[in-house]
Amino acid sequence: MLIQVDSSPPPIDDQLVAPSLVRNGVPLYVQVAGLLRRRLEGGDWRLGEYLPAIEALTQEYRVSRVTMRQALAELEVENLVRRSQGKGTLVTRDATQERWLILPTEWNALIAHIDGLGSRAVTLVSDFSMPPPEAGRDGLAAKYWHTRRVNYTGTTPYSLTSVYLDQATHARDADAYSNGPVLPLLARRLKRSMGKAVQRLAVSTADLEVARQLQVAVGTPVVEVIRIVWDRAGRMVYVADVRYHARHLRIETILHPLPAPTDQVTRK
Amino acid sequence: MLIQVDSSPPPIDDQLVAPSLVRNGVPLYVQVAGLLRRRLEGGDWRLGEYLPAIEALTQEYRVSRVTMRQALAELEVENLVRRSQGKGTLVTRDATQERWLILPTEWNALIAHIDGLGSRAVTLVSDFSMPPPEAGRDGLAAKYWHTRRVNYTGTTPYSLTSVYLDQATHARDADAYSNGPVLPLLARRLKRSMGKAVQRLAVSTADLEVARQLQVAVGTPVVEVIRIVWDRAGRMVYVADVRYHARHLRIETILHPLPAPTDQVTRK
């Protein structure tokens, strides 16, 4: 069968009438709850206000009354709203004020950020194994110390990290690396012998392991960050593979002008 | 009621036995299909290889045979695998080679990126309205030209953009702004009178509008990028709110050393 190649402008489907939800396996009421939750986070309805009546919402989303009620029940168990017979559905939590984790995109800011977290970590694994292939083979050392940790702020997990540290580097401060954040210590040790460092980011979804450790549902959006640090000789000293709950992550970069060079910068 | 403050190390749930899937509203077979799809994209099973037998998979994921078959059927309609009775489940598409959209985090690279896309856009809206409150009020002009477009590579939509351009700036090249990418043209016009530019990124999910325009399911992870450009006088000249399908987006930043300043950089 031939595929029809369309080189004309893309189709416009301007159904102004019914932007109805699609049956794609995910229950309708879950989808609707997600959409409402999103609007609450966006401040469409503020704390203390009442949502539109179920009748109005059913018309807007083109679902039945029962389905809409199920969606609202979901939000009620999350303490986002409270429903009262005869009155309506009241917003009981300010979801617009949820805390965001700002992920720095510059070396010194990143170190300061990790230092400032004061997080407590639970070490799941500590052994010697090679970094994942995603890190590439550029400057790969022969042996790496590896640790896998869950980091908590209070009692809520916010990241799952796998750190790979060049064995020689690790040996110099084995105890310190085992008992605290690796990157800040590495930064102090490397000083002027530091080479390039990059950070790659992609959006993914939680697999079984990540879902369990971060206490989210399987399939939840997760941000995967890979950080690589080379020393001046080009040896890949450090590789980290970090998973963050995507909901609580923001990134801000200054596109222009380029920030002023810091004292740690070495220019050719 | 008192909140119990826990200053002891966080709990460890080390159920090594059954990392089973959770009933959270999303059908089991959809969750399993998602996990398998993810592993196919990760290259766990390559093109031309056979997946483990259903029996083995059911044990790994702790689901029934029928559920696993349903999950595999999902992947088959996506042409990721082909099931043959008596043979097994064959990988029929190389999902590891899916195209990634690299989002630049530096001004010149971003302009070059947009120029190089050669994308075709469909304009949904073109009017005069104010930027969303997320952009802040710092240097806000009195009036903005606004356009909302869906950008396509070929016939597949990859981004939904809302652009707000200071009315005075727009008036100078009204035609050109209406008929092509806004940012590259703005960059040429501003030249040395350009001030600061920032880019903010957050992970969100598709609402009805975004889902329809990007042709994805409601609730799919979406990356929301807000770009703001000020001129040298501090006037907010340009605001863009862009939604990308998160699946196809990567970001790479050089943490260290800071890149060498370009000719457009003005330092204080």
Add this chain to the structure above:
DNA sequence: CTCAATTTGTTCGTATGTATG
């Protein structure tokens, strides 16, 4: 106080989808 309008709560019946063994 009563009444009507509004709003959420409850319960049917029916059809289809999901998950297990």
Add this chain to the structure above:
DNA sequence: ACATACATACGAACAAATTGA
């Protein structure tokens, strides 16, 4: 392929609480 149990979704009818005329 079958039997069973439970979840999802719809429309409809009626009950109960709230509000203001």
